[in-house]
Amino acid sequence: MPNPISNLTAIWVEGTGIELSWTAATDATNDSFYFVYVLTSVSTATPIWSLVTTLGAEIINGPAGIVALAPATSYQYPWASAAILWASGTVTPNSLAFQVIQSDDAGNTSIGVTVSTMSPPQTLPTAPPHLQNIPALDSFGQFLVNDQDSYSEISDSVEMIVGTQIGQRPALPDFGILDPTFTYPIDTTSMRNAIVTWDERAVPTITVSYEDVIGGGNTNVSIELATTNANSGEGTFDG
Secondary structure: OOOEEEEEEEEEEOOOOOEEEEEOOOOOOOOEEEEEEEEEOOOOOOOOOEEEEEEEEEEEEOOEEEEOOOOOOOEEEHHHHHHHHHOOHHHOOOEEEEEEEEEEEOEEEEEOEEEEEEEOOOOOOOOOOEEEOOOEOOOOOOOEOOOOOHHHHHHHHHHHHOOOEEEOOOOOOOOOEEEOOOOOOOOOOHHHHHHHHHHOOOOOOEEEOOOOOOOOOOOOEEEEEEEEOOOOEEEEOOO
């Protein structure tokens, strides 16, 4: 039985393919072949390996004439082939497994050496967190913070906007909303415009309910907040 290859590796090159490389079998000659397989189904009791290429002797034309060398020890599995395989639904998305077997000139084969690879994890850019509107400490004495662009951070921003009256901040006199305390009905349009002006990530839906306004009852303002950031989420808070 021929000896197996060793040190099989698979490098994921997004949009290009999977770069396979290995160390040649110790008994490989120019009569040897390498069979490269890809795992095409994990939904059956026995995994199905499909042949993708056969690597035979490398023929070069050198100073000594035409020479046959042992097979190459690398192969690139095309990205297009990977996309077709993922679309088939028979393998796990964004992952692949390969097997390389050596064969001698008599058709004897080595044991297979396998390797798997998957899409590298995405690393999203991070930014310093913001303090919460109402400063508070956790159990370790650290200030509680909101991650930037999180729902909590955006809702805190909206709460600050609608909780500030125009002119209340001398350094930013246009920030905030007009005092709605003695306004009937509440101008939800200007309130919404103020929110999206000062925080473009917010997508507010404002509803108002009145409880006997003439008799001095309460006016309840509810802001249902979605965001332009898909990772932030949505929710509702009342003011």
